[in-house]
Amino acid sequence: SQQGEEDPQALSIQEGENATMNCSYKTSINNLQWYRQNSGRGLVHLILIRSNEREKHSGRLRVTLDTSKKSSSLLITASRAADTASYFCATDAGETSGSRLTFGEGTQLTVNP
Amino acid sequence: DTEVTQTPKHLVMGMTNKKSLKCEQHMGHRAMYWYKQKAKKPPELMFVYSYEKLSINESVPSRFSPECPNSSLLNLHLHALQPEDSALYLCASSHWTDPNTGELFFGEGSRLTVL
Numbered sequence: 001s002q003q004g005e006e007d008p009q010a011l012s013i014q015e016g017e018n019a020t021m022n023c024s025y026k027t028s029i030n031n032l033q034w035y036r037q038n039s040g041r042g043l044v045h046l047i048l049i050r051s052n053e054r055e056k057h058s059g060r061l062r063v064t065l066d067t068s069k070k071s072s073s074l075l076i077t078a079s080r081a082a083d084t085a086s087y088f089c090a091t092d093a094g095e096t097s098g099s100r101l102t103f104g105e106g107t108q109l110t111v112n113p
Numbered sequence: 114d115t116e117v118t119q120t121p122k123h124l125v126m127g128m129t130n131k132k133s134l135k136c137e138q139h140m141g142h143r144a145m146y147w148y149k150q151k152a153k154k155p156p157e158l159m160f161v162y163s164y165e166k167l168s169i170n171e172s173v174p175s176r177f178s179p180e181c182p183n184s185s186l187l188n189l190h191l192h193a194l195q196p197e198d199s200a201l202y203l204c205a206s207s208h209w210t211d212p213n214t215g216e217l218f219f220g221e222g223s224r225l226t227v228l
């Protein structure tokens with residue numbers, strides 16, 4: 001079963017606006033990661049936040065993590081048309097049986113020029 | 114540019130064919146993964162190799178057979194597939210930091226169509 005659920009499923013904004021995507025998960029985690037995927041391409045890692053961290057920044061990206069609510073958000077500031085892509089959160093439950101990332105359903109972001 | 118190379122980029126095969134997908138990385142990563150992704154869906158984990166040994170098999174049907182001949186290569190052998198197996202197959206690699214999972218580096222994928 002999918003660990004993460006994301007909302008919204010789709011988001012359409014104008015260039016220059018901020019985009020916020022949310023991710024909820026069900027079990028305890030070691031870390032949570034965000035990935036980006038352009039249509040038909042591979043996934044690109046954006047940012048990793050550990051379970052003992054609350055906020056992390058990378059360029060125009062800001063990620064928050066609330067382990068009490070089992071949720072995370074990804075904020076993209078000053079969006080550009082090139083940010084148009086699908087964004088997935090992925091959780092690492094840290095199972096001793098091995099290294100396993102489980103992806104959420106994703107948010108399709110469209111940034112209109 | 115991705116540092117994980119997948120071949121072929123596109124593959125069309127009949128249900129009786131045998132084919133293979135190949136993945137190569139030269140980042141010194143000791144964990145390699147196969148994911149399957151259907152259209153408008155998230156990637157689903159199929160297999161994980163750590164130090165060339167299969168560590169996770171997510172109950173994948175035996176018509177999919179993974180192989181890790183060395184630390185840089187990962188293959189997925191396909192035989193007697195079904196049309197519903199048509200999907201984008203993604204290979205990824207990472208440092209092995211069990212039990213944590215670090216950043217995954219993905220290839221561009223192999224688009225498989227089963228007729």
